[in-house]
Structure formats: C-alpha cells, structure tokens
Amino acid sequence: MKLLQRVDELIGRGEGALLIVLLSIMVVLSFAQVVLRNLFSESLLWGEIFLRHMVLWIGFLGAARATGEGRHITIDAFTRFLSPRMKLVARILTNAFAVTICFFLMKASLKFLADEVESGSTLHGDVPSWYSQIIIPVGFALIIIHFLVRIARGVHSFRTGAIEK
C-alpha cells in the first residue's frame, strides 16, 4: 500500500512539474505572439501550432492530476447524503467503471496513433504529428494508474475500517 502511494505521488509530481513548464511557456509565448502580431504585424506560424498542441498536453496532464486528487467533475448531489462507508463503496464502484472506460479509450487512442504514424502526417515542416499525439494514450495510461491506486486505497480503507476524509 505504501509503495503504491509512493509511486502515485512520484508520478503526480512529474505531471505537476511538466504542467508548470508547459503553462510557463504558454504564458510567455502567447504574449509574444500578440506583441509580434500587433507591433510588427507578423507572427510565428509554428508558435501558433505549438500553442494549440500545448492545450492538448495541458488538458491531459491536468486531467491526470484531477484523477490523482479526486477532483473530476461529477454529479455529487446524491453521494453527499450517503454514509461514509456507502460513499466508499460508491467510490470504488465508479472508479472501477472509470478504469474500464479509460482502458478502452486508451486502446482506441493507440489505434489512432498507429494510423497517424502510418499516414506520416506532420505538424509543421517535417515534425511528425505523433510527437504531440502520443500524449493521448500516455495521458489515458496515467489516468488509469491514478484510478487504480484510488481503488486500491478505497478497498484498503474499507477492509481496515479506516475511512479517510
């Protein structure tokens, strides 16, 4: 259990660090684009493409963090009124469902990625598209890991009777 949590934390830290780097670049680069466009009436075409793909990366890394911290958007109007133990059962159940769906989404994205690699599509110049698209299966894999750890933690506290939060 402890080891699992360590791994989960470590991955989480990596995701967080990457998010900070990406967002910092995004803030500076997008501002630079506005300055270039308005003052010199030109802009970097690759900058535009780079920014758009950073949104995809930030989205997936952010979603991975949301999973790790249990902060995805849910309808929580009814679980509020459950007892702590029933809440735990609901959490294990819905997380198990989430893992299943994310697994199929990951499978679908691997197929998508393979198709893209084969077609040889590019982002800009000769940079292949899959350099960016790889985050889709990787992102789903990260999300799956966090969901699995949450399930393990849920089952653990259900058995020991120690209810967290």
Add this chain to the structure above:
Amino acid sequence: MNTWFIVAAVVVLAFLGAPLFTLIGGIALYAFDSQGIDTSSVIIDLYRIAETPTLIAIPLFTFAGYLLAESKSPQRLVALARAVFGWIPGGLAIVVLVTCAFFTAFTGASGVTIVALGGILYPLLIKESYPEQFSLGLVTSSGSIGLLFPPSLPIIMYGIIAEVSIDQMFVAGIIPGFLLVGLIALYSVRVGVRSRVPTIPFSWTNLRAAVKGAAWEIPLPFIIVGGIYGGAFTATEASAVTAFYVLVVVAFIYRDMNLTKDVPRVMKESMVLVGAILAILGTALGLTNYLIDEQVPQQLFEFVQSNVESRFAFLLILNLFLLIVGMMMDIFSAIIVVVPLILPIARAFNIDPLHLGIIFLTNLEIGYLTPPVGLNLFLSGLRFEKPILEIARSVLVFIALMLSALLVITYLPELSLWLVQLFGTR
C-alpha cells in the same frame, strides 16, 4: 445489449458520482461501436482540442483568475469598492456585488469567488449590522453573479461549442449582466436603508488611497473589454495579454506572490480545473459528432416543432428545461452536452445564437443556487459553517430577483443584441 439497460446503468453511475467524462466517453465508445465504426473515431474527435485555436483562452484565463484570487487583490478591490460605494446606504452590499462580479468573471464561476472573497465580506456585512439571513444570501448568490461579464470561462465555452464569435458573446453579456447586478443592488440598498446600516462618509483622500492601492488591477477590465471593443485584439489574444499582465503585476509589482513558490503552486492548482473541463470536452466532441450524424438534433427539432407552436411558448419551455439542467449539472458539462442539441431548434424558432447563449448562461447561473446540486450552496455551507437548509432559505429572495431578470432577458433579445449591433462586431 439492451438500450434501456445502458440508460439505467449510466443514470445510476452518474448519481453514484462517476466522473462525467467517463460516462460521456463510455456512451461515445458504445455508440460508435454499435454502428460498426472503429472506436478510434472517438479519439479523432477528441484530437480537435488541438485544432481549435480559441481553446488557448481557457488555460490562460483560468490561470490569471486563480492568480488574482490567491493574491491580495481581493483585499485591494474591496478597499477600492468601499471608497467608491461606502457612502450609499446599503453601499457595502453593492461592494459585495461589484467585487464578486469582478472575481467571478475572472475565475469563471468555479467557486473561487466564495472562497476568496466570502471570508472577507461576510464578517464585514455582519459587523455593519446587515441582517444575517440577507448577508448569507447575498454572499452566496454573489458567487456566480459575474458569469455574464467577460472574460468568464462559461461564455468562452459557449462560444466554442455554439461556434459563435467569443468577442460577440463578450459584448452580448454586458447589459444582461448589469441588469442582474443592478436588480440585486437595488434590493440591497432597500435592505440597507431599512436596517439603518451605518455609512462611511465619502472622502477624496480615501478614494485616492484606494485607487492608488489597486492601480494595477483597475486597468484589467479595460484591457479586455476595451481591447476587444476597440478591435485591437480577439478574445484569445486578450487571454494571452491578461495572463502575462496579471503574472507580472502580482509577482513583480505587488510581490504578493512568490515567483518560485506561489506561482508554480497556483499553476498546478488551476490546471486541475482545466484538465477536468477538457476531459469532458474531449469525450463529448465524439459523442456530439455521433449524435449529429444520427440526426438526433433533427429529430428533437421535429418533435418540438410538432408540439410547440409559438416562439413565446418555446422560450418558456426552454427556460424551464434549462433551470432543471442547471439543478442537475455543473455549468461546463451542461454547455458541452446540451448546447449542440438545442442550438438547431432555437435557430428554427428564429432565436439568435448569441441571445440563446445569454439565456442559457443566466439559467445556469441560477442553477448555482438551487438544490440539489447548487455549487454555491455547498461552498457557502463549508465556508461559513452553516446548515445547507439555512443557506437555501437565505437565497430564495435572490433567486426570485434573478428569475425576474431572466424573464426580461429572455423576452427582450435587444438587451443581448443591441450592443453587438452598435459596435458593428457582426
């Protein structure tokens, strides 16, 4: 598999608290698979996230909003608003409205307003002997009051989903937004006069000090609104300027936020919300595409048309429907899932997509205050340690006021469209 079984399973899982993106993704996977289409189509649609230039505004505005909320901006703005409105009877209530509207616009009604400002404003209201129930209701309802003002995230999201210009949506929300704030402000002044709350005499020295204090925050709305009105830049460019500006102001000018400690923490924190929103958007893109292929909006439209005759009746039904949606769903999922379905119907009834957006968002703003989901009720309950029922009772008057504003907004499309036409941005 039986369709009804799936519908039942989805509903049960939703109420058990399954992450919405997994439900939407699951339905999309199933829908494509049952049509014999490879499920990688779901990912092709998801990938559109990287092909929509306007989406850049979402992480940038969210980051700027969180940064402002965590800095000392709330205190500076409250001081400024008090210096401006404090002399009016009920002035403090107006202070609450104005500062909350500003913050909600910037933080996209993610609940940050109540957390960041409620703790400062509620004790102030009580200290100045406003009735307790009124104060609680005011602070709770103010948590989503600025939703219609730029650069609120739900407006951007609506623009992206409905494929209307975000710049125009920003302009369309201004008068309806002022109507909502103004109505509640009038009511608050009445309460203020009745409860004989003390007023602070107006003083130029005070005002000058407060303006000086908030000197770097004051230009923000003007940068955004002015920049877009004036045609200097688009909503997406405004987000880039805002994020950069706010970062420089809080980290280098006011030095509220440490660049190596606080800023990275806020970056991570704010991107969790962005990730949660984009997860729903990404999976919903596939589902929406499937529904359009299957002509579901078309069928819905025919059903509505054969049952509803007048535009008047349609608008009424639309509002009732959206109020229920607002009770059950959070604002982002509601926009992403519901807008593509009702947009074609509204078009057929000759309702401008911009006007529809304002109606939509006003309804969902009220949804923040209605049980069972009402985010603001729960946030307020946590923040002020009050039972939910007491809070729900305290917002009743405010819901009534907002409903009457909603009626005006619905049946006077000019409120939403006049400024847009005036500025010729269409």
